[in-house]
Amino acid sequence: MKECEVLCNRLAIMVNGQLICMGGTFVSPTLGAIFKLCCMSTAWRSASMEECEALCNRLAIMVNGQFVCMGGCQYLKHKFGQGFTVMIKLRSIRSEDNLKELKRAVEEQFQPSCVLKDEHQGLLHYHIQDPHVPWKVLFLGMERLKGAHQIVEDYTISETTLEQVFLAFARAQKQGN
Structure with missing residues (x-):
C-alpha cells in the first residue's frame, strides 16, 4: 500500500465518523474488518465481488452512473441471479x-x-x-x-x-x- 493510502486509512479510523467514503484501492479486507468492528459505515467502489461478499452488509450496483439495485448479497443473488x-x-x-x-x-x-x-x-x-x-x-x-x-x-x-x-x-x- 502506498504511504498516501496508509495515511488515509489511519485518518479514517481516527476520526471515528459515521460514514467513511473511500476509493476501492484504499480498502483492504483487513481494513474492512476494522471498520466493521468499530461500527463504522463505509462506502467504497470495488469490482471484486468476492471482496464485497466478504465485507458488505449491503451493496449497490451501478450501470451507466445510475443505481440499478441495492440490497444485501443474498437478496441480490436471489432477485437477479x-x-x-x-x-x-x-x-x-x-x-x-x-x-x-x-x-x-x-x-x-x-x-x-x-x-x-x-x-x-x-x-x-x-x-x-x-x-x-x-x-x-x-x-x-x-x-x-x-x-x-x-x-x-x-x-x-x-x-x-x-x-x-x-x-x-x-x-x-x-x-x-
Missing part, C-alpha cells in the same frame, strides 16, 4: 455433431428452465432458471449426461454467484450501448 449455473468442460477431441447432440440432451434434461448462456474454449455455460430444482436432480441429470456423452470431461454445478449477477448487468450495459 435465481437458479443454478452448470459449467460443462468438453474433451478437446470432439465433433460438431456430438456437440449439437450434447446441447440438445442438456436442454431436454433440464427443460423448460435451461438456457445456454455462453460457449467458448471447450466450456458450455448453462443457467438453470428454476431455483427450486433439487441438487439431487441436477447431479443425477449431469451424471446421466456424462455417461451418455463421451465429449463431457467434467462439470460443475453452483448457485448463481454475486459476480455472475454483476457480469449480467455489465453485459446488459454493453448491449444497451
Whole structure:
C-alpha cells in the first residue's frame, strides 16, 4: 500500500465518523474488518465481488452512473441471479455433431428452465432458471449426461454467484450501448 493510502486509512479510523467514503484501492479486507468492528459505515467502489461478499452488509450496483439495485448479497443473488449455473468442460477431441447432440440432451434434461448462456474454449455455460430444482436432480441429470456423452470431461454445478449477477448487468450495459 502506498504511504498516501496508509495515511488515509489511519485518518479514517481516527476520526471515528459515521460514514467513511473511500476509493476501492484504499480498502483492504483487513481494513474492512476494522471498520466493521468499530461500527463504522463505509462506502467504497470495488469490482471484486468476492471482496464485497466478504465485507458488505449491503451493496449497490451501478450501470451507466445510475443505481440499478441495492440490497444485501443474498437478496441480490436471489432477485437477479435465481437458479443454478452448470459449467460443462468438453474433451478437446470432439465433433460438431456430438456437440449439437450434447446441447440438445442438456436442454431436454433440464427443460423448460435451461438456457445456454455462453460457449467458448471447450466450456458450455448453462443457467438453470428454476431455483427450486433439487441438487439431487441436477447431479443425477449431469451424471446421466456424462455417461451418455463421451465429449463431457467434467462439470460443475453452483448457485448463481454475486459476480455472475454483476457480469449480467455489465453485459446488459454493453448491449444497451
